[in-house]
Amino acid sequence: MGLALASTTLAIGAPAARAQSPAAAGYPSKPIQLVVPFPAGGATDGVARLVAEKLRQRMGQTVVVDNKAGASGILGTDFVAKAPADGHTLVLSLSTSLLINQFLYKKLPYAPQKDLALVSLLANVPIVLLAHPSVPANNAAELAKYISANKGKLSYGSWGVGSAGHLSLAAMSQGFNADMTHVAYKGEAPMLQDLIGGQIQLAFASALQAKSFAESGKVKAIGVTGEGRMPALPNVPTLAEQGWKDDIFRITGWVAVAAPAATPKPIVDRLAAELRAISEMPDVRSRFVAIMGVEPVALNPEQFAAAYAKDLPVWQRAVKETGASLD
Structure with a gap:
């Protein structure tokens, strides 16, 4: 989940020579603009306001949260990529705009690996595989058997083409030769309504949405992505522990902070240290669970870069194999 060229510790693409920049002295010298490339009121926005x-x-x-929504996170992320590299303009975003979009768009206006410096991965964000109650499966093994036996008869939804939910279910369909039909929605809410109504049989969803609907019996929670169980759903096993070993089920989306690529490394390191300290606060940890159903992680730039490098080929392969494109 992080981006890194093996020999760099810094940010994506920023030369090490910049690390000694005098710009770090006296930082921050003015208000910090924390850009969220999504609308106000969502989970990412909630995390940003807590962190700010x-x-x-x-x-x-002063740290000002600035919602610059549009184009799957592209507008706000591009704004930061082109901002002055002095540590006073940052983006708090998801793996969608910081990693996956570079494979979905042929004409992305910024190059994540060249134009952005990774500051800190704040939290891994697994998603939950849900099934309509009519699906006669309660775990991953039973589901694999069922969808394989009903080739071409089932439909799955996602909150958008190229989303983690879409790519993960497309990989599942291919892996089990299920030939399922993908239905793309404009957001998670309408997707879940159709899942509850039985118009589609399967979907991945965020933890808190999945928790509320699963507890009410409106859907079944089959499993979660990633290597560990989620704080919000401790009784739902991971898909990996249920035997699904494809990398797409072992990685997760994430929420992270990045800066313009030429930001001096001392500033990046200062920000990363502050974010790590924040992540260790008990009230912050509880709020992350309440907002997103996950706990903060706060990887430093080097750890984030290694995680990014590990995730990148998995998402790149998933996009290529599904043929997903947003151009």
Whole structure:
């Protein structure tokens, strides 16, 4: 889940020579703009506002959350990629805009691996595989058997073409030779309504949405992505522990902070250290669970880069094999 060229510790593409920039002295010297490339009111926005308040307290400078929504996170992320590289303009976003979009769009206006510096991965964000109650399966093995026996008869939904939910279910369909039909929705809410209504049989969803509907019996929670169980759904096993070993089920989406590529490394490191300290606060940990159903992680730039490098080929392969494109 992170981006890194093996020999760099820094940010994606920023030369090491910049690390000694005097710009780090006296930082921050003015308000910090924390761009969220999605609308206000969502989970990512909620995380950003929590992080912004804690950064303000720790750094003694105003931190303003600026929602620049549009085009699957592209507009806001591009704004930061082209901003002055002084540590005063940051983006808090998802793996969609920081990693996956580079494979979905042929004409992306920024190159994540060249134009952005990875500051900190804040949290891994697994998704939950849900099934309509009519599907006679309660675990991954039973589901694999069922969809294989009903080739071409089932439909799955996603909150958009190229989303983690789409790519993961497409890989599942291919892996089990199920030939399922993909239905793309404009968001998670309409997708879940159709899943509850039985118009589609399967979908991946966010933890908190999955929790509420699964507990009410409106859907079945089959398993979660990633290597560990989710705090919000401790009784739902991972797909990996149920025997699904494809890498697409072992990785997760994530929420992270990045900066313009030429941001001096001392500034990147200062921000990463502050974010790590914030992630260890008990109230922050509980709020992350309440907002997204996950716990903060706060990987430093080097750890984030290694995670990014590990995830990148998995998402690249998934996009290529599904033929997903948003151009």
